[in-house]
Amino acid sequence: MFKKDFIWGAASAAYQIEGGAFEDGKGPSVWDVFSHQPGNVLFNHNGDVSCDHYHKYKEDIALFKKLGIKNYRFSVSWPRIMPNGTGEVNPKGIEFYNNLINELLANGITPYMTLFHWDTPKALDNIGGWRNPAISDYFEEYARVIAENFGDRVKYFMTLNEPQSFMHGYRERTGMPPVAGFPICEMVPTIHNVLLAHGKAAKVLRELVPDAKIGLAPCGNYFYPLDENNPSDVEAARQLTMGISQDLEQLHWNISWYSDPIYLGSYPADQLEVYGKYLPDGWEEDLKIICQPLDFCGQNVYGGYPATMDENGKPMKCELPAGWTRLGNNAGTPVTPLSLKWATIFLYERYKLPILVCENGMACTDTVSVDGKVHDPQRIDYLHRYIKGIKEATEMGVDIMGYFVWSVMDVFEWSKGYSMRLGLIYVNYQTLERIPKDSAYWYKELMETNAENL
Numbered sequence: 001m002f003k004k005d006f007i008w009g010a011a012s013a014a015y016q017i018e019g020g021a022f023e024d025g026k027g028p029s030v031w032d033v034f035s036h037q038p039g040n041v042l043f044n045h046n047g048d049v050s051c052d053h054y055h056k057y058k059e060d061i062a063l064f065k066k067l068g069i070k071n072y073r074f075s076v077s078w079p080r081i082m083p084n085g086t087g088e089v090n091p092k093g094i095e096f097y098n099n100l101i102n103e104l105l106a107n108g109i110t111p112y113m114t115l116f117h118w119d120t121p122k123a124l125d126n127i128g129g130w131r132n133p134a135i136s137d138y139f140e141e142y143a144r145v146i147a148e149n150f151g152d153r154v155k156y157f158m159t160l161n162e163p164q165s166f167m168h169g170y171r172e173r174t175g176m177p178p179v180a181g182f183p184i185c186e187m188v189p190t191i192h193n194v195l196l197a198h199g200k201a202a203k204v205l206r207e208l209v210p211d212a213k214i215g216l217a218p219c220g221n222y223f224y225p226l227d228e229n230n231p232s233d234v235e236a237a238r239q240l241t242m243g244i245s246q247d248l249e250q251l252h253w254n255i256s257w258y259s260d261p262i263y264l265g266s267y268p269a270d271q272l273e274v275y276g277k278y279l280p281d282g283w284e285e286d287l288k289i290i291c292q293p294l295d296f297c298g299q300n301v302y303g304g305y306p307a308t309m310d311e312n313g314k315p316m317k318c319e320l321p322a323g324w325t326r327l328g329n330n331a332g333t334p335v336t337p338l339s340l341k342w343a344t345i346f347l348y349e350r351y352k353l354p355i356l357v358c359e360n361g362m363a364c365t366d367t368v369s370v371d372g373k374v375h376d377p378q379r380i381d382y383l384h385r386y387i388k389g390i391k392e393a394t395e396m397g398v399d400i401m402g403y404f405v406w407s408v409m410d411v412f413e414w415s416k417g418y419s420m421r422l423g424l425i426y427v428n429y430q431t432l433e434r435i436p437k438d439s440a441y442w443y444k445e446l447m448e449t450n451a452e453n454l
């Protein structure tokens, strides 16, 4: 049974839906530049127009309302608000988000605001981006502008979306700007800057919006027990999900390396032994800022792998059989409903905060059928199974406060461009027509009934 006040919602992000990329004084972000460099994005798509939500937000919100969406998670474009990332504030940017928030509230929809969903102002990228220790001060300055302008009406904030993913762009050479390929010794201080940025922003939001609920939306690699009834498989999944990454080069995808400092005020001891030597001077003091009181433990979960213990009693990832259903997005994540269930269990037992599932959804190649409708039984089945998973976790005592489907409508899917669709609402990128998919109506009923019929 879900709580009576369970938060059902749907989500989006600025660069993925807004368009208006160079309008009304907005500064360029790293994604504006990256998507225009040939070869970075499939078919060289970019977010210049995208869903044109910047101009169509009113009709979009009217459609959300019609589809029973009462909670909407969206992100603010930092360079729309501050074209250089610091200093000058763009009044037109403030006006856009004021209009958006007011329109949501007028339609009975609660705003859930993410401060940063990967669109780093290009001006800050030019001076080192997230590698520059000053980024945490710039982010704090931006958070102050957010709190002062929107904190009277917005009460739910997420500082960062998937730090693991945008750190991927610093670690690897594909998929995400700055495609830099930095070694682990440079990733450790960079991730530290990210954590400090979160802490400073959370602190300023708390000071200026005392009644706010504050958190963030990280991701990671997820594992679930091969046999749910086998305690040793449960332990294997726990260790792989929350412990040190087996592949030391993959530190940036770890969960606890990010979340322990944020929720517990310390880097995980086993990992500190390996990576501690790369942390910047004064990191212990910084932990006091990084670890701000938070109201929920947000997490984005799409899929993962089963785990068991090998013959030496070491946790082991199990491969999935050939042909297993996978998401068509960048990561090719396997569809494994148990990964969401067990992620909430492991996160709740470690951080002891109500869990907010900030993203979960299915990437498919949806099409408009001859009847003019978009039939997406795969997505309905995916959502059904994953939501059932969190229902089971709830019954096991996990405090889950809400769930957001990714995404409210089809969006620019980063380096996959418009080739992959995750939305509840189909977007025709030529005509900009919106068509609610079958899943949107299915989800409407689920929200109305608080998932009683699941």
Ligand code: NOJ
Binding pocket: 013, 016, 161, 162, 300, 329, 330, 359, 406, 413, 414, 422
């Ligand atoms: C997580 C990201 O936050 C979002 O931007 C992306 O579209 C989805 N994953 C799907 O890949």
